[in-house]
Amino acid sequence: MSMSPSACFLLASALFAATCASAGCSSDPGASSSSGDSAVPNGATPRLSTKDCTSRCEAKSSECGAPSDSAAERCAQVCAESRTEDQLACLEAKSCSKLAAAEDLDALCPAKSTPTPTPTSSGTTSSGGPTLPTELTIKGRFGDVKAHHTKSDQTIVSVLSVAPEPSFSPEQPVTLPDLSSKDVTTTIASPELGSCKPTFSYVLNSSQIGVMIEGSETLPDTDCAAFTDAVARDGLRATLKNVPYPNGTSRATVKIALSP
Numbered sequence: 021m022s023m024s025p026s027a028c029f030l031l032a033s034a035l036f037a038a039t040c041a042s043a044g045c046s047s048d049p050g051a052s053s054s055s056g057d058s059a060v061p062n063g064a065t066p067r068l069s070t071k072d073c074t075s076r077c078e079a080k081s082s083e084c085g086a087p088s089d090s091a092a093e094r095c096a097q098v099c100a101e102s103r104t105e106d107q108l109a110c111l112e113a114k115s116c117s118k119l120a121a122a123e124d125l126d127a128l129c130p131a132k133s134t135p136t137p138t139p140t141s142s143g144t145t146s147s148g149g150p151t152l153p154t155e156l157t158i159k160g161r162f163g164d165v166k167a168h169h170t171k172s173d174q175t176i177v178s179v180l181s182v183a184p185e186p187s188f189s190p191e192q193p194v195t196l197p198d199l200s201s202k203d204v205t206t207t208i209a210s211p212e213l214g215s216c217k218p219t220f221s222y223v224l225n226s227s228q229i230g231v232m233i234e235g236s237e238t239l240p241d242t243d244c245a246a247f248t249d250a251v252a253r254d255g256l257r258a259t260l261k262n263v264p265y266p267n268g269t270s271r272a273t274v275k276i277a278l279s280p
Contacts, residue, residue: 073099084116104131157275160184167248180248183230197263209257211250214243255279
């Protein structure tokens with residue numbers, strides 16, 4: 021049976037409370053100053069990976085004297101929900117007695133967030149603040165690559181994969197669009213496709229814009245082989261439409277401009 025994040029944190033709090041009761045909170049290692057119980061700083065901060073959240077939670081549990089095996093289990097439950105940097109910084113600053121008395125992490129250390137804005141065609145919100153762009157250009161230089169062509173009987177399969185570091189215009193949004201969504205449609209501006217109907221696969225994160233192109237054709241047709249060779253030699257210009265942002269309803273038109 022699954023538990024809510026609040027229930028998970030209550031279990032963790034009970035663990036702290038039991039430790040506190042047996043060890044005595046008068047020597048609470050986390051209660052050294054009043055700043056430890058201050059509110060979470062203003063402004064949203066990035067979400068932590070589950071690994072980072074769990075590691076820092078376990079370190080705080082150890083500081084409060086919790087057994088390592090129990091702390092690992094409870095922290096895994098606490099960090100199953102996406103947590104922000106400011107939430108973990110707040111948790112680390114809290115005294116063990118405060119943690120033991122807390123009802124849940126969100127009540128003790130609420131995540132700072134801003135209301136979801138209503139986007140307009142200009143890429144701004146109705147209130148004038150920033151939002152996820154409805155149009156985004158991604159550029160990258162992939163260097164010296166070659167397409168791979170595999171012949172079998174009368175069939176030739178051509179594959180090219182590149183993954184350069186991306187640059188964004190406008191600047192990189194706080195949430196990247198999901199280029200791999202099945203709803204995305206791709207239009208190639210250059211090079212010429214001819215009669216080739218390749219399959220495109222995309223991976224996008226802050227460190228790479230990955231594009232894999234695969235095309236299969238029956239000889240004597242070689243348009244897919246020519247297309248992948250041309251991309252490796254001259255680059256790729258493509259427009260992706262109906263690209264969704266994760267966990268929301270916003271969509272964007274994404275232009276990809278890659279060059280060797």
